[in-house]
Amino acid sequence: DIVMTQSPDSLAVSLGEGATINCKSSQSVLYSSNNKNYLNWYQQKPGQPPKLLIYWASTRESGVPDRFSGSGSGTDFTLTISSLQAEDVAVYYCQQYYGPPFTFGQGTKVEIK
Amino acid sequence: EVQLVESGGGLVQPGGSLRLSCAASGFTFSNYWMHWVRQAPGKGLVWVSRINSDGSSTNYADSVKGRFTISRDNAKNTLYLQLNSLRVEDTAVYYCARASTYCGGGRCYRASNDYWGQGTLVTVSS
Numbered sequence: 001d002i003v004m005t006q007s008p009d010s011l012a013v014s015l016g017e018g019a020t021i022n023c024k025s026s027q028s029v030l031y032s033s034n035n036k037n038y039l040n041w042y043q044q045k046p047g048q049p050p051k052l053l054i055y056w057a058s059t060r061e062s063g064v065p066d067r068f069s070g071s072g073s074g075t076d077f078t079l080t081i082s083s084l085q086a087e088d089v090a091v092y093y094c095q096q097y098y099g100p101p102f103t104f105g106q107g108t109k110v111e112i113k
Numbered sequence: 114e115v116q117l118v119e120s121g122g123g124l125v126q127p128g129g130s131l132r133l134s135c136a137a138s139g140f141t142f143s144n145y146w147m148h149w150v151r152q153a154p155g156k157g158l159v160w161v162s163r164i165n166s167d168g169s170s171t172n173y174a175d176s177v178k179g180r181f182t183i184s185r186d187n188a189k190n191t192l193y194l195q196l197n198s199l200r201v202e203d204t205a206v207y208y209c210a211r212a213s214t215y216c217g218g219g220r221c222y223r224a225s226n227d228y229w230g231q232g233t234l235v236t237v238s239s
Binding site: 031033034036038040044048049051055061091093095097100102104105106107 | 148150157160172175213220222223224225226227229230231232
């Protein structure tokens with residue numbers, strides 16, 4: 001199974017400042033047939049289901065604000081929030097979609113400093 | 114509008130069974146692969162199972178293999194998860210989620226879970 005490890009477990013950021021979350025997979029999630037990294041990012045607010053933010057490591061889902069961006073390839077990935085807003089307080093998860101089991105990272109809690 | 118509505122959760126004793134349902138609407142259900150993901154109280158997301166569009170292929174997490182069964186009824190636009198031999202550690206909110214599909218160059222790729230239901234709580238306790 002592919003193990004997904006996020007860092008940090010939590011971070012506190014001032015409003016308007018940037019936030020960076022890292023995700024590392026135990027093996028490459030780059031799919032050779034289409035040259036896509038099968039790495040997703042989700043946001044989960046309390047009492048709500050997860051919401052897809054980013055797929056294929058860097059493609060923003062429709063309707064997601066452009067302050068959210070994803071980068072990385074192979075085994076190392078990053079989610080960046082360029083200017084934190086109050087509504088961005090949530091837990092963020094990475095997930096590999098390379099193959100079953102489709103494992104998630106442990107989550108990173110983002111709070112306002 | 115895409116909607117996924119789970120039902121069937123509840124309180125069950127260890128060793129018991131439950132069947133969860135996920136009613137889908139707003140899209141052509143029979144064209145999409147579907148997943149179940151669970152989340153224990155205060156914990157992270159854990160992938161449980163996947164089924165392809167016609168129900169002929171399934172995958173399971175090791176922790177539920179042999180105890181849980183995923184299925185679907187495309188005529189009823191409904192996804193199911195049969196939970197047998199339940200354990201205390203199966204206590205969680207169970208979400209159904211659609212697998213996004215992107216097609217190009219004569220092939221289709223499933224890339225993520227783009228729509229999720231609100232979840233149904235399963236509590237296993239004596």
